[in-house]
Amino acid sequence: MTDKKDLFNLDPDKSLLTAFGWxxxxxxxxxxxxxxxxxxxxFLMPMFNSFDILGVIIYGLLANLFYSLGFLIEVVARYYFKNESDFTDRRKLMFGAGLVFAVLVTAFLATAWGLLSGGAPD
Incomplete structure (x- = not known):
């Protein structure tokens, strides 16, 4: 018989359902x-059109997809470390780093899009 632990049936501080909720x-x-x-x-761009709005919607969906990687990384790490690691403190670090990264990527892509689409101020 193998000694596998159920990732969803741990004490409340270490359960994946608690992590997902977090x-x-x-x-x-x-x-x-x-x-x-x-x-x-x-709004820094002088004008934008419906194509730009579609891009914003798609970007928002992709950003949320990448946000979900925080939880998925925790699931994979718990599986490979066999539930021995506590991610309670690491979640805050991963959230903060991911948020800063997302803001920088958003600012960079929005600026690049504005410059490439002729939105550079005079």
């Missing part, structure tokens, strides 16, 4: 900060 409770913060960053740079 990440989902903070998703709105991520969306507001990244969305505000994108809106700030979008």
């Amino acid at each position: 990440w989902e409770k903070r998703r709105w913060i991520y969306n507001v900060v990244v969305g505000f960053t994108g809106a700030f740079f979008m």
